[in-house]
Amino acid sequence: MSPTSFTLHDGTSIPWLAWGNATGTTKERALDDGKIALDAGIRHIDTAQNYQTEVQTGQSIQKAGLEKSAVYVTSKCMSLKSTVTHSWAPVPLEDVRASIQGSLDKLGFVPDLYLIHNPFVAPRGEGNLKKLWKIFEELKDEGKLKSIGVSNFRPQDIEAILDGARYKPVVNQIEFHPYTLAHLEPLLELQAKHGILIESYGGLTPILRHPTGGPLKQVLERIALRLTHKYGEGIDQAAVLLLWLKAQRAVAVTASGNPERIGKLAKVYQSEWELDPEEVEEISRVGKTIHYRHYRIHMEEDFPIPDLPQQ
Numbered sequence: 001m002s003p004t005s006f007t008l009h010d011g012t013s014i015p016w017l018a019w020g021n022a023t024g025t026t027k028e029r030a031l032d033d034g035k036i037a038l039d040a041g042i043r044h045i046d047t048a049q050n051y052q053t054e055v056q057t058g059q060s061i062q063k064a065g066l067e068k069s070a071v072y073v074t075s076k077c078m079s080l081k082s083t084v085t086h087s088w089a090p091v092p093l094e095d096v097r098a099s100i101q102g103s104l105d106k107l108g109f110v111p112d113l114y115l116i117h118n119p120f121v122a123p124r125g126e127g128n129l130k131k132l133w134k135i136f137e138e139l140k141d142e143g144k145l146k147s148i149g150v151s152n153f154r155p156q157d158i159e160a161i162l163d164g165a166r167y168k169p170v171v172n173q174i175e176f177h178p179y180t181l182a183h184l185e186p187l188l189e190l191q192a193k194h195g196i197l198i199e200s201y202g203g204l205t206p207i208l209r210h211p212t213g214g215p216l217k218q219v220l221e222r223i224a225l226r227l228t229h230k231y232g233e234g235i236d237q238a239a240v241l242l243l244w245l246k247a248q249r250a251v252a253v254t255a256s257g258n259p260e261r262i263g264k265l266a267k268v269y270q271s272e273w274e275l276d277p278e279e280v281e282e283i284s285r286v287g288k289t290i291h292y293r294h295y296r297i298h299m300e301e302d303f304p305i306p307d308l309p310q311q
Ligand SMILES: NC(=O)c1ccc[n+]([C@@H]2O[C@H](COP(=O)([O-])OP(=O)(O)OC[C@H]3O[C@@H](n4cnc5c(N)ncnc54)[C@H](OP(=O)(O)O)[C@@H]3O)[C@@H](O)[C@H]2O)c1
Pocket: 019, 020, 021, 022, 023, 024, 046, 047, 117, 151, 152, 173, 174, 200, 201, 202, 203, 204, 205, 208, 236, 238, 239, 253, 254, 255, 256, 257, 258, 261, 262, 264, 265, 295
C-alpha cells in the first residue's frame, strides 16, 4: 500500500500532501476552504503568521468536526515585508518567544511542525540565525513546539544553524519542482546528508507558471494519459507532478480554492497511484535541462544558478 505519510528524522510522521492557505483566494477563505479540504480527506494544513490564517486554520478543524490530533498543522514564524523598502523585517531575538506564543494562541494548539519562514526572520548579524534556532530548540525542550524546521534556506543558511545545533531541522520548505532541480542539487545533497526532508511549494509551477510549460509539457501529458488508462480515472498533469514529488520523498505543499480541484488533490493524496521508476527518472532528467523559478526571492543570492536556459 502506498504510504500517506513520511517519517521525519525526529521519529514523527507527516502526511505527504498539505493544503496551504496562502494561495489565491484561499487566504480570504481559509476557514471555509480549509473545511472543504478536510471534508475531502486532506489531513495537513500549511499556514503561517504572515498569511494571517492561523485563527481560521484552527477553526476549520473544528468546523470539519475533527479532533486536532487527526490533522497535521504546519505554521511559520513571521517575517514582515516592509511596504516601503520591500525588504524583510526581521524579528528581534528578544521578541521571538512572544511571537511564537502568538501563533499558538491564534491556532489554539501547538502546531505539529513550526518553521523559520526564511533566513531573514533573524536580525542581520553574525550568529543571529544560530541564536534564533537555539530559541526554537529551547521551545521544543519546553514542549512549546513539537517538530521544528526551516523554509527558504540555502546551503549556507542550513550550515549556519547546524553548527552547534542540538536538533537538526526536520524539513526545509522550498520552491521545489523539476525545473529547480539542477540549481538545488547542492542543497538537496546537504539535506540528504542530514536527513532534512524537502517540503515543496510551487510544485505545480511547470504546468501553471512556466510561460510555455517547457520541455516537460509533452512528457507530463503522456504520463497522465498512461496513468488514466491504467487506473481508469482522469489523472491530470498536476497529479503527475505531485506523484513525482512523492517519489522524491518530498512533502507536496499545494493548494486550491476550487472545490472540484481540492477534491482532486485529496484523491491524489489518498490514492495508490504511482509513477514507474523510468517515468520518475525521465521527469527529473528532462526537468534538469532548464532552470526556472517562480518565487524569485533570495534563493539565487549567494547561491549561483546553473548555466541553463529558462525555456
Ligand atoms: N514557505 C514559503 O515561503 C511558501 C511560499 C509559497 C507558498 N507556500 C505554501 O505553499 C502553498 C502552495 O503554494 P503554491 O500556490 O505555490 O502551490 P502550487 O501547488 O504550485 O499551486 C497551487 C495552485 O495550483 C492550482 N491547482 C490545484 N490543483 C490543480 C489542478 N488539478 N490543475 C490545475 N491547477 C491546479 C490551484 O489553483 P485553483 O485555486 O484555481 O484551483 C492553486 O492556485 C501555499 O498556499 C503556502 O501554504 C509557502
